[in-house]
Amino acid sequence: MFRISTNMPNDSMQYYLRRHEESLAKVQTQIAQQTRIAQLRDDPLAASHAVRYESYLARLDRFEKNTLYAQEHLNQTDSYLRHVGDIMQRMREIAVQSANGIYTTEDMRYMGVEVNELLKEIVSVANALGPDGTQLFAGDKAWTEPFRAIEGTVEGGGERMIIRVDYQGAGASRRTEIAEGVYAALDIAGGEAFWAEKMQIFSSVNATNYRATEEGAFFVDGERITVTTGDTVQALIAKINDSPAPVKAYLDPQSHGIAVEGTNAHLIRLEDAQGSNVLKDLGVIVGNSDTGAPNWDPQAQVFGGSAFDMVIRLRDALFRGDPEYIGGQGIMGMDLALSNLESRLVDTGSRAERVNMAWQKINEEIPNVTGALTRAKGLDMASAATDLAMLDFAHKTALQVTAKVIPQTLLDFLR
DSSP: OOOOOOOOHHHHHHHHHHHHHHHHHHHHHHHHHOSSOSSEEEEEEHHHHHHHHHHHHHHHHHHHHHHHHHHHHHHHHHHHHHHHHHHHHHHHHHHHHHTOOOOOHHHHHHHHHHHHHHHHHHHHHOOOOOOSSOOOTTTTTSSSOOOEEEEEEEETTOOEHHHHHEEEOOOOOOOEEEETTTEEEEEHHHHHHOSSOOOOOEEESOOTOBBBBOOOOEEETEEEEEEOOOBBBHHHHHHHHSSSSSEEEEEEETEEEEEEEEEEEEEEEEOEOOOOHHHHHHTTSSOOOOOSOOOOOOOEEOOOOOOHHHHHHHHHHHHOOOOIIIIIHHHHHHHHHHHHHHHHHHHHHHHHHHHHHHHHHHHHHHHHHHHHHHHHHOOOOOHHHHHHHHHHHHHHHHHHHHHSSSSSOOOHHHH
């Protein structure tokens, strides 16, 4: 039973007016924020879906930016590599021309001067910077100049010239995420793009009776090879061959030392893990280099030159006036360098095409997820405007009725 008192109509009117004001305020907030979920309790299920959609949209936005950066990076890399290809093609033409045997020694020296200038241009391109200020061909060492040119005198050159080019960069392991858990490779390291021959490293240390005395590890082209106590050289060879590194290892039948050979033209990078001396004990390296350049054991035999080596040999042969060498090894070296460069261009183009397809997929997916988010938390503005008008009219009417039901008198103010 309700107790009838003079305050009851007043309390009831205030209670229902406040509830009506809350409904009105809720619609006004929805219109202002353009969403029907101002608080989680408005629609818990839709709110949980909206949170997931918003999180996924944020990731798609990040993937889109990553793919755009990758496109720009790969396109610039492709442009520089094509420029190098044009330069090397010109040097090959000079080699073919000079190998005819119809030019004087002085004529061939002039050709050597041109090749020397083109060599400087290739070194300059190999040390090119990307739009973000990082080195394009330094691999993981993006802030280190990848190639260091060593100058000296050349017979017949008449001035100080580049006699060797050392690679100081690292491997190309930088990747960018272009989809959920999917990564695309960004870089082509200088030790890959500017190489010519398949490398071979032969240790002179007899490893027939080698056994690892402690656990350790070493790296082959950035791939970690774990060493356990008691591992023989054959076990290490098997681990190297089972790794993703583009090399094959075997025991040299003459020296009985370990041999490592590249499966394609690139600079093989060998390094002992910190606290381990496996490669050093096997006579492959004398220790890890601070500059990143190979630190081969002086007794090891290392074969396989870079594109710079091929150009330098061609230039020196031109200065010597040696058409026989140019027509044989000179042209062959340029062909090897050009062949490797073409394969790297194909690799770069393939990566760029994949990234472009990923970008297209992302831009098709973003509208779909945005639509799902709109359906989950979006507000029908026409319906909301109608509800607001109806609530506003009802609220004004309620205030007018309340004013008549509970008239104010002088006694109300004296109470």
